[in-house]
Amino acid sequence: MGSPRPQLAYLDLAPATHASGTVRLPGSKSISNRTLLLAALAAGDTEIIGLLESDDTARMLDALRALGIACDRLRPGDYRVHGAGGAVPAKSTDLDLGNAGTAFRPLTAVLALCGGRYRLSGTARMHERPIGDLVDAMRTIGADIAYLGREGYPPLEIRPAARSVPNAVSVRGDVSSQFVSAVLMALPLPGGPTVINVDGELVSKPYVDITLALMRRFGVDVAREGWQRFLIPRGARYASPGAMHVEGDASSASYFLAAGAIGGGPVRVEGVGTDSIQGDVRFVEVLERMGAQVKRGANWIEVRGRSPLRAFDADLNHIPDAAMTAAVLALFADGPCTIRNVANWRVKETDRLTAMATELRKVGATVDEGADSLRIAPPAKLQAAAIDTYDDHRMAMCFSLVALGGVPVRIMDPDCVNKTFPDYFHEFGRLVAPQ
DSSP states (O other), X not given: OOOOOOOOSEEEEOXXXXXXXXXXXXXXXXXXXXXXXXXXXXXXXXXXXXXXXXXXXXXXXXXXXXXXXXXXXXXXXXXXXXXXXXXXXXXXXXXXXXXXXXXXXXXXXXXXXXXXXXXXXXXXXXXXXXXXXXXXHHHTTTOEXXXXXXXXXXXXXXXXXXXXXXXXXXXXXSSOHHHHHHHHHHTTTTTOOEEEEEESOOSSHHHHHHHXXXXXXXXXXXXXXXXXXXXXXXXXXXXXXXXXXXXXXXXXXXXXXXXXXXXXXXXXXXXXXXXXXXXXXGHHHHHHHTTOEEEXXXXXXXXXXXXXXXXXXXXXXXXXXXXXXXHHHGGGBSSOEEEESOGGGGGSSSOHHHHXXXXXXXXXXXXXXXXXXXXXXXXXXOOOEEEOOTTOHHHHHHHGGXXXXXXXXXXXXXXGGGGTOTTHHHHHHHHEEEO
């Protein structure tokens, strides 16, 4: 192996006017980390094909290995996970999970039922991301979880607790869907039946749908009553499906599809399509509302653009990650655009509502930031700017699209994309024609 690439302080993107071509997407982060954990908990070995290789999945792989789960890298993107059959071998270890929420939240719930002593920590930002609602839910069924710093936030210490079969548990759903997904993945371990009640309006429902679909692939079919009640069946046990293919990342697809809408296209992404289990494929509905032409196949989506794009006013709670891409698309609309019901942006890798508003203003937009919304009025002419990324991969990727407005853009800390898409700027550069 060669030496690691030097970290870049910034990356300058040249002005561009056209985008076209085809991109093969990396694996979905949401599917990859869920699949790794379920494979670790299942009886039998699972071959995972097309796993995303990024910082977030590396955190989960490191954690599983520290917990005594063998995870063999067969070839780039392909792994064999030797399942532990409902428990983890290591009963005491410290885990550093970085800023990977898709690792931290479900591991908290699962390890609380594994009869060991574990310490879970992460980056400074992870220690600012609330986890109290998940801890409260697990405590109601006997989990022994202590805060090692500020109440309601990581780092955590998990101690052995009685592992009985809980009849019911309630978890808040209005802060992060990851809390609900974490409880869902953990509760089959005691064997069911268990009712999971969701307090409040569940946000980001499509991400819970991903969790349910993957649990089904591993042998646990959860009954759902609306979005307020889930039933783990009696005798629930995870079993390996043998092999799992990971879909391309639909959130990452949004940047390239948006490039096709702004830069004319056609731009085609391969790895997601009409057969996808990811909610973010519905980002194409925003593109269609804005006047772009969209074609779909089972495993691909293609977009051609129009200029200017039509303004929109939309509730995008169901696609919170791709909604960030929509905010940058608003710069290319024929009038003000409003993105509503995205309060959970504030508990992501950064406070995305404030970060988006700040950076959109740098390129000339007039932005009104609400408690859970943004209203974005595009400028008559985009301005060149240095975009701060806040150690948030999605800030870096979505603001790359500004270059398609014919202005130079400097992306600060571009290596933050390593969290989910290390090759993003290479792939973006292949599609974009300099002015």
